[in-house]
Amino acid sequence: MRREIPILIAIVVGFVYVIQFFVPHAPFDKFQNWGNDWIQIIAGFAIILGVLNLLKVSLEKVYKKSKGWGYAVIIIIGFLIMTGAGLFFSGGKNYQNPGTPFYYIFFNIYFPLNATMFAILAFFVASASYRAFRARNKEATLLLLAAIFLMLGRTPLGDYLSAGLPTGWQLKNISDWIMDFPQTAGQRAIMIGIALGIISTSLRVITGLERTFVGGE
Amino acid sequence: MGAFLTLGIISFLYKDNPWYKFCEALFVGISAGYWFCTVFWSQFVAKLWDNIYPTAGQPRQYVYLVGGILGLMMLLRLVPKIGWFSRWPLAFVVGGTAGAYLIGYALSNGMKQVKSTILPLWVSGNLNATVGNIILVVGTFCGLIYFFFSKEQKGTYGKVAKLGIFFLMITFGASFGYTVMARMSLLIGRMDFLFGTWLGLIK
Structure with a gap:
């Protein structure tokens, strides 16, 4: 039972x-x-x-x-x-409206705590990436290069550094190419893999x- | 208050200390309260109460009592002797999610992704599209081969799987890059708050 x-x-x-x-x-x-x-x-x-x-x-x-x-x-x-x-x-269903005590606590206590808690993860990510990103083998090198190209290509620093290069070699375009093709290919493999996993698990449950x-x- | 709490959390970078622990405990308590209120108004009132006691002119939908009863059974987990009743709502959620995901994921993650990957490997007069399509098809295929663990990954099969790992590493690298950027943008936001909004050093 x-x-x-x-x-x-x-x-x-x-x-x-x-x-x-x-x-x-x-x-x-x-x-x-x-x-x-x-x-x-x-x-x-x-x-x-x-x-x-x-x-x-x-x-x-x-x-x-x-x-x-x-x-x-x-x-x-x-x-x-x-x-x-x-x-x-805080006025019942309108508890999230600006001016309510709930909103005041959310904006002055919850939001700073939440944002800072996640912001300090930047330091831990930096320290973890220093250890993980040392190009010890081909896989780690690819991971490192993809992350660097993406970060540079999505920030003004990348535009500044590659401003003098031909259009196709500018960091923004390299980053877009990585996102459009090799990244998408890997992403699709993962998504199809997830779908197959969920289908089999769901069938087992049902x-x-x-x-x-x-x-x- | 925002600056006091922000600095309290940042102080953890030096070492664990009472100021940080105070902020952390406050964060946990306030978060619990935030979610309690959100659930109360958006689930209990909007989904349960308003359907059973609707505004004038609307019919009462007692069928929503089933959700309420299942929810209450969930709370029985706190009573060890009859805690096993909480398996019923859990089973409802597991069964419903399995049924919805079985078709939903097969369509969105499965069929649509496969369909998008069936591309021409030669696009006349467009080298970029040709190379791009080959990378998409080969990368997706090799990535899937890597996830197939029923066959030992050695020989030619192993090499194909290895190529799949390369594509997956590029994907993970891109995701990692986005994560770092998101965290950095939060950090910049907090620094902007401290040095701009609070101290007024940044105009």
């Missing part, structure tokens, strides 16, 4: 979704619309589950006075402030062969 019903649900829902592509009429088309909305609602609850779990872990840390419990208090306070602003003090998502007893 704990494993059989979920597997049955996956099989039935999967089949109905596939059938709807071939029979786009009632009741299948309606089910697909409802199903898509239900999946979004479930995804919403899944995010809530993650948030509740974060709060549970943080509260446990505070209660047990574990190492770094003060930061867990900051997490809880941050959550309560943002949630309070978004749910009660036929009930793939059961790992139900876990153990």
Whole structure:
């Protein structure tokens, strides 16, 4: 019961979704619309589950006075402030409008933290690329050259450096050529590979062969 | 406030410190709150509540209760004794996604890409297009050969797969270049904020 019903649900829902592509009429088309909305609602609850779990872990840390419990208090306070602003003090559905407390916190706290967190990755990427990009073999050299040509070709520095060269040899055009042909060829191989992988995995789910998502007893 | 938080995160480049940890914890808490509010208004209210209790004149669609019940079952994961009920909504998502992707990916990633790769290998009077088409066809074919692991990659087959790796490396190099540029542009944005908006040193 704990494993059989979920597997049955996956099989039935999967089949109905596939059938709807071939029979786009009632009741299948309606089910697909409802199903898509239900999946979004479930995804919403899944995010809530993650948030509740974060709060549970943080509260446990505070209660047990574990190492770094003060930061867990900051997490809880941050959550309560943002949630309070978004749910009660920002005009309901228009909570994201400029001028609301939610927007103020988003613009002055969330945005700088988010942008800086990703911006400092530039330094880690630079250090990682120094180690990975040393042209130790043909593959690494190709990766290095493609990245360098692309970065130079997409920035004003590339235009400046290659301004005196014939049009076809200017870095911008070399970068465009790399993107249009060898890069596209590799990208297509990856996309077709992904499609084949997804088709086989989906077939396994729909036929009930793939059961790992139900876990153990 | 923005400058204080920006500098706090940047301080991690020196070493892990309480200022950074404070900013990190605040980021986690605020992010959780942000997503909670977003989900509440865009999923629970817009998809669930508004369909069950619509504005005057609209029919009530109780069928959306199914989504709500499945969602609530997801939360049962927090109760260990009946946590296995959360497999039902998970199975619904897995089955629905498998069904939708089976055809969707076959069409978009599979058929369309294959169709776009079936190109003439000789374009009369246009050397650029001829070379370009040959690269596209050969590169895609060799890349796919590399992904076929059911046969040992040695001999001629191995050489074709090796050529496929070269094309894949160029693709990864381009993706890496774009990633670096995106991160750099974020960094420039933050520096512009610190030295321009905050300190007023950049006009």
